[in-house]
Amino acid sequence: xxxxxxxxxxxxxxxxxxxxxxxxxxxxxxxxxxxxxxxxxxxxxxxxxxxxxxxxxxxxxxxxxxxxxxxxxxxxxxxxxxxxxxxxxxxxxxxxxxxxxxxxxxxxxxxxxxxxxxxxxxxxxxxxxxxxxxxxxxxxxxxxxxxxxxxxxxxxxxxxxxxxxxxxxxxxxxxxxxxxxxxxxxxxxxxxxxxxxxxxxxxxxxxxxxxxxxxxxxxxxxxxxxxxxxxxxxxxxxxxxxxxxxxxxxxxxxxxxxxxxxxxxxxxxxxxxxxxxx
Amino acid sequence: xxxxxxxxxxxxxxxxxxxxxxxxxxxxxxxxxxxxxxxxxxxxxxxxxxxxxxxxxxxxxxxxxxxxxxxxxxxxxxxxxxxxxxxxxxxxxxxxxxxxxxxxxxxxxxxxxxxxxxxxxxxxxxxxxxxxxxxxxxxxxxxxxxxxxxxxxxxxxxxxxxxxxxxxxxxxxxxxxxxxxxxxxxxxxxxxxxxxxxxxxxxxxxxxxxxxxxxxxxxxxxxxxxxxxxxxxxxxxxxxxxxxxxxxxxxxxxxxxxxxxxxxxxxxxxxxxxxxxx
Numbered sequence: 001x002x003x004x005x006x007x008x009x010x011x012x013x014x015x016x017x018x019x020x021x022x023x024x025x026x027x028x029x030x031x032x033x034x035x036x037x038x039x040x041x042x043x044x045x046x047x048x049x050x051x052x053x054x055x056x057x058x059x060x061x062x063x064x065x066x067x068x069x070x071x072x073x074x075x076x077x078x079x080x081x082x083x084x085x086x087x088x089x090x091x092x093x094x095x096x097x098x099x100x101x102x103x104x105x106x107x108x109x110x111x112x113x114x115x116x117x118x119x120x121x122x123x124x125x126x127x128x129x130x131x132x133x134x135x136x137x138x139x140x141x142x143x144x145x146x147x148x149x150x151x152x153x154x155x156x157x158x159x160x161x162x163x164x165x166x167x168x169x170x171x172x173x174x175x176x177x178x179x180x181x182x183x184x185x186x187x188x189x190x191x192x193x194x195x196x197x198x199x200x201x202x203x204x205x206x207x208x209x210x211x212x213x214x215x216x217x218x219x220x221x222x223x224x225x226x227x228x229x230x231x232x233x234x235x236x237x238x239x240x241x242x243x244x245x246x247x248x249x250x251x252x253x254x255x256x257x258x259x260x261x262x263x264x265x266x267x268x269x270x271x272x273x274x275x276x277x278x
Numbered sequence: 279x280x281x282x283x284x285x286x287x288x289x290x291x292x293x294x295x296x297x298x299x300x301x302x303x304x305x306x307x308x309x310x311x312x313x314x315x316x317x318x319x320x321x322x323x324x325x326x327x328x329x330x331x332x333x334x335x336x337x338x339x340x341x342x343x344x345x346x347x348x349x350x351x352x353x354x355x356x357x358x359x360x361x362x363x364x365x366x367x368x369x370x371x372x373x374x375x376x377x378x379x380x381x382x383x384x385x386x387x388x389x390x391x392x393x394x395x396x397x398x399x400x401x402x403x404x405x406x407x408x409x410x411x412x413x414x415x416x417x418x419x420x421x422x423x424x425x426x427x428x429x430x431x432x433x434x435x436x437x438x439x440x441x442x443x444x445x446x447x448x449x450x451x452x453x454x455x456x457x458x459x460x461x462x463x464x465x466x467x468x469x470x471x472x473x474x475x476x477x478x479x480x481x482x483x484x485x486x487x488x489x490x491x492x493x494x495x496x497x498x499x500x501x502x503x504x505x506x507x508x509x510x511x512x513x514x515x516x517x518x519x520x521x522x523x524x525x526x527x528x529x530x531x532x533x534x535x536x537x538x539x540x541x542x543x544x545x546x547x548x549x550x551x552x553x554x555x556x
Contacts, residue, residue, distance in 0.1 A: 058514040061342050172514050210505065211489065211496035218489035225515065227488065229505055236336040236450050237503065 004188060006050040006179075007031045007042040013132030013154030015083050019177035020052045022081045024188060036065055040073045043180055050188060051075065051180040057085070058174045060108055062228050067242055070178075070200070070271055071230075077198055077272025079179035079189040086173075087113055087131075089164040090155045091147040092139045097163045102126055104134035105149035113149060116167040135160050176277070189275060195248040196225065198271040201261060205238050209264070216260035217245060220253045242271075249273035282466060283326040284457075285309045285317040291410030291432030293361050297455035298330045300359045302466060314343055318351045321458055328466060329353065329458040335363070336452045338386055340506050345520055348456075348478070348549055349508075355476055355550025357457035357467040364451075365391055365409075367442040368433045369425040370417050375441050380404055382412035383427035391427060394445040413438050454555070467553055473526040474503065476549040479539060483516050487542070494538035495523060498531040520549075527551040 004027050008016035012032050020030040031048050033039040043051040053069075056062045070077075087109055091100060100123065103110070107127045110117075117123060128134040134148035139158045147163060148154075155162050178198075181188065203209035217224060225244040232238040247254040249270065262268055282305050286294035290310050298308040309326050311317040321329040331347075334340045348355075365387055369378060378401065381388070385405040388395075395401060406412040412426035417436045425441060426432075433440050456476075459466065481487035495502060503522040510516040525532045527548065540546055 056509075058509050059511060061509050064339050064342075170511065172512055174514050207499060207501040208496040210502065211492040214489040214492065218486040221485060223485040224488065226517075227505075227507055229507070231334075231336050231339050233337060233448065234450050236452050239504075 005048040007039040007048045011132040013157040056176045075180040077178045080277040087168040101145040104128040197249045197273045201265040201268045284328040285320040285326045289410040291435040334454045353458040355456045356465045358555040365446040379423040382406040475527045475551045479543040479546040
């Protein structure tokens with residue numbers, strides 16, 4: 001089987017690595033980058049064949065930085081997947097639950113396990129830069145009173161032990177990732193089933209401009225799965241709008257909608273058309 | 279003059295303190311809180327008469343956490359103001375520009391001065407939890423090779439010296455703050471001039487739902503200054519929409535628009551009606 005290198009942000013064992021596996025199967029080899037921008041750049045410069053980037057979490061909201069990168073880099077979206085976020089309490093081998101006094105993890109993960117901390121008030125929460133990175137650290141430093149909150153993959157990779165599974169407050173915790181490739185390369189995923197088109201546009205700063213832009217879709221019965229606004233640099237209090245439309249870009253009504261939107265929008269860019277994730 | 283206590287997030291000298299002054303003048307006394315939630319809670323519990331909360335920056339985008347708090351707490355918006363974000367390089371007294379090797383600040387502030395760092399590559403950037411807090415720290419620890427990036431107010435408060443003024447990349451850098459009070463209390467600001475109404479609503483998850491909701495405003499020539507979406511907890515891939523409408527809630531067309539929106543929305547809450555900031 002031919003390997004596919006895919007850049008992602010975080011340490012090995014991050015939820016992004018789970019997304020790499022869901023998207024690319026056993027062929028996918030996750031390449032860790034410290035920052036999101038580096039994951040985009042690795043793909044732009046051809047050091048990897050794909051990038052796997054989180055865009056949205058159902059509790060925490062959009063990963064806004066990545067919307068900015070999607071605009072700036074010219075790396076089309078060719079697929080998507082959602083990962084169920086399961087937080088586990090993980091300790092180095094030989095460290096039992098009774099000994100744990102401190103728990104390390106990314107602040108977002110700590111905040112998603114508030115019921116667990118309320119039930120165990122003797123545990124100190126310590127913010128760390130990364131979920132999987134906190135497992136790596138407690139194992140490397142051989143801490144005897146510390147645990148980390150991370151994915152089960154992180155426990156596996158760093159040879160640590162899961163003390164308690166699924167300690168997150170809310171089971172409806174999913175993160176949506178997009179698969180990016182370089183322009184003109186063959187899609188890595190099978191192009192079958194229903195499709196989605198992602199766009200970004202600006203409107204003229206006139207009353208009703210967003211409403212009129214959305215009419216391009218609504219009047220053609222095209223559904224939006226998501227809309228996100230971001231500030232437009234250099235034009236205070238004006239915005240870019242990102243939308244995901246549940247239709248193939250090649251479908252006649254979608255072509256007409258894009259033509260209509262072009263009449264109304266100052267700027268329009270297609271970010272990708274790809275098979276809808278489950 | 280009667281003092282008005284206003285909670286804000288950050289250390290004394292934060293840009294929020296500038297907003298307190300812009301909103302409440304010399305009567306305003308800023309009460310520092312470590313986290314945003316604490317600033318909301320201080321007002322809810324009556325320990326202060328107002329809270330001053332950032333909701334949006336023209337480069338960085340919305341402060342999404344505060345949109346979630348605006349929904350959860352019942353503390354109406356009674357005013358707004360925009361603060362020009364001017365980043366200054368600040369050092370302890372007696373430390374000259376030639377000695378500076380390290381620069382501390384909040385990661386967002388460091389990222390807004392990239393041209394400055396590109397011109398001075400020998401300077402190490404060190405992320406710190408707060409802009410004003412980094413001035414406080416370098417002064418308290420009497421660092422001799424370090425500077426911080428923060429507001430001029432921070433330099434004043436901690437008795438530090440501004441080495442270089444206005445080192446930010448982009449002059450179009452503003453943060454919008456809202457003034458919150460407890461329900462039923464007398465507005466602290468004069469209720470004159472044009473007004474703005476802030477709302478949050480959810481739509482039914484059907485095609486065109488957002489378009490139809492916005493029609494309540496567009497069909498009455500009501501302008502939206504801003505729309506923001508946030509995830510709806512417990513309903514993955516559904517959203518809350520926050521909108522700012524440039525009209526008084528008491529105006530006849532606005533009353534009709536709200537009645538119309540109520541027909542279409544599953545949930546609707548008015549966050550406040552207040553004089554528009556400059």
